[in-house]
Amino acid sequence: MQDTDIIALYFERDEQAIEKTDEKYGAYLKKIAFNILCDVFSSEECCNDTYFKVWNSIPPTVPVCFRAFIARITRNLALDKYKAQGATKRGTVTESLDELSECVGEDTISRELDSKDIGAAISDFLKKESESARIIFVRRYFYCESIKDIAFRLGMTEGAIKTSLSRTRQKLSIHLKARTVFI
Amino acid sequence: MNEDNINGAKTLLKAMSYIDDDIIEEAAEPYKRRSFGIRQGAGVAACVALIAITAAVLYATLGNNLYTGNSNSADGSAGNSNGLLGNTDDTYYVNGASLTPIGKSGNRYTFTLSITEKQERIDVSLYGSGVDEYGNDIFVISTTAPYAELTHIPIARPKITVDGKAADEIPTDVGEYEITVDFSDIDMSKYLMRNYFTVYPFGNIFR
Numbered sequence: 001m002q003d004t005d006i007i008a009l010y011f012e013r014d015e016q017a018i019e020k021t022d023e024k025y026g027a028y029l030k031k032i033a034f035n036i037l038c039d040v041f042s043s044e045e046c047c048n049d050t051y052f053k054v055w056n057s058i059p060p061t062v063p064v065c066f067r068a069f070i071a072r073i074t075r076n077l078a079l080d081k082y083k084a085q086g087a088t089k090r091g092t093v094t095e096s097l098d099e100l101s102e103c104v105g106e107d108t109i110s111r112e113l114d115s116k117d118i119g120a121a122i123s124d125f126l127k128k129e130s131e132s133a134r135i136i137f138v139r140r141y142f143y144c145e146s147i148k149d150i151a152f153r154l155g156m157t158e159g160a161i162k163t164s165l166s167r168t169r170q171k172l173s174i175h176l177k178a179r180t181v182f183i
Numbered sequence: 184m185n186e187d188n189i190n191g192a193k194t195l196l197k198a199m200s201y202i203d204d205d206i207i208e209e210a211a212e213p214y215k216r217r218s219f220g221i222r223q224g225a226g227v228a229a230c231v232a233l234i235a236i237t238a239a240v241l242y243a244t245l246g247n248n249l250y251t252g253n254s255n256s257a258d259g260s261a262g263n264s265n266g267l268l269g270n271t272d273d274t275y276y277v278n279g280a281s282l283t284p285i286g287k288s289g290n291r292y293t294f295t296l297s298i299t300e301k302q303e304r305i306d307v308s309l310y311g312s313g314v315d316e317y318g319n320d321i322f323v324i325s326t327t328a329p330y331a332e333l334t335h336i337p338i339a340r341p342k343i344t345v346d347g348k349a350a351d352e353i354p355t356d357v358g359e360y361e362i363t364v365d366f367s368d369i370d371m372s373k374y375l376m377r378n379y380f381t382v383y384p385f386g387n388i389f390r
Contacts, residue, residue: 028211067211068204076200097192104191118194119201126206138210142199152323155310155381182191 003066010058017058018051025067029074035144036078038091046081050074075142092144100141103169107182118181125175129168136164275385280305282385290366292380292390295359302355307341307364308381309390311374324369326353341366 001020009017029050033043050073063069082093109118126134136154139145140161147165151158176182274283279300286293296305308325324339343350344363354360379387 065204065208068207071207071211072200079197079200093196096196097189100192100195101188103195104188107191109191109194115194115198116201118198122195122198123203123206126202131209134206135210138199138202138206141196142202142207143210152308155377 007058007063007066010055018055021051021054021070022047025070028067029070032071032074032143033078035146036075036082036091036093037085042081042085043078046074046078049077053077071142075144092140092146095146096141096144099165099169103173104182105173107173107177110181113181118176121176121179121181122172124179125172129171133164133168136161137168140165273388275382275388277302277384280385282382284388285361287390290369291363292366293361293363294382296353296362297359298355298357301357302384304383305353305355306383307353308383309341309366309376310381311371311376324366324371326364339369341369 001024006017006020006024009020026047029047030043033046034040037043037046050070053073054070057073061069079093113121126137129137132154136150139150139153140147145153147158147161150156151161154161173182274281280296280298280302282297283295284292285295292307304327306325306327308323310323324341326341326343342363342365343353344365345354345360347361353362379389381387
């Protein structure tokens with residue numbers, strides 16, 4: 001079923017919308033949640049919360065890109081849950097935070113900017129990067145995938161993935177300083 | 184690492200949720216190696232031209248003997264460069280182990296594995312891509328399934344035979360083994376399968 005058809009079901013308040021979303025994207029969303037939470041039960045719970053939130057958001061929202069829209073919701077819910085659980089498990093999120101803190105370095109992030117502003121600045125930066133560097137970066141820091149998974153998916157070595165991430169983080173740091181995100 | 188550092192990292196990780204849809208989408212798509220850009224293409228063209236000129240000069244200097252006089256050498260080098268299964272000149276080495284593809288029958292591949300130092304893991308994986316009706320974008324056939332649970336990557340396992348006996352995994356202990364990996368029962372029709380295996384830790388071997 002096409003995404004536009006699924007969105008139409010939400011607009012019609014047809015509960016099949018959730019069923020079809022789960023059928024088409026359930027595994028994709030569970031994977032995003034699992035990468036963050038490292039727990040099967042919490043990941044499933046997070047997916048159910050996503051469907052509830054999507055049901056309440058459409059209408060009035062008309063997502064331009066449905067898959068990215070629901071992925072973003074799942075990611076935010078999973079990160080909230082991760083925070084609420086006290087972030088005890090050492091997983092990709094902990095590793096990502098360690099890596100991104102290198103990127104922040106001695107700087108602090110401007111308090112005048114919210115997450116959306118910073119997200120826009122990161123988007124501008126990523127669009128100028130090579131396709132492979134961008135995909136690796138997004139798979140690591142949006143999808144919170146392990147280095148091993150990314151290497152596996154892209155048919156590259158783990159070393160090549162780490163090198164790419166390190167270079168992209170360094171360049172991002174410079175970009176965010178220039179955009180006064182880092183002060 | 185101080186508190187500001189960590190808070191900054193948390194802010195960046197949170198902000199990643201707000202990157203543009205097209206960037207999120209692009210990374211969710213099956214990855215395809217893109218065609219070469221002009222610069223890389225020019226580089227490749229220059230290398231090809233250089234090899235062609237060198238070959239022509241050598242041919243003119245040494246005559247046909249260069250190619251006809253030593254067929255083993257020519258076959259061997261071709262085999263090593265593309266790693267074709269069935270070419271017995273191919274052996275792949277890592278510290279403490281070597282792997283020699285020795286034959287192919289349909290979708291059954293046979294290797295000789297020689298281990299002189301215990302290996303952490305050895306596995307054969309074959310990847311395919313192509314979105315199926317469930318939105319799965321990559322298909323993996325692997326002798327081990329490290330990603331089996333809760334992944335949107337579907338995983339299938341080929342049959343493994345070690346010295347003629349069915350086995351669950353490829354051995355990693357010291358010894359000489361004949362390994363057969365059989366993909367015959369796996370439906371790969373929905374996916375565009377890569378034309379090489381990834382044999383960890385040996386590298387990629389063309390099918």
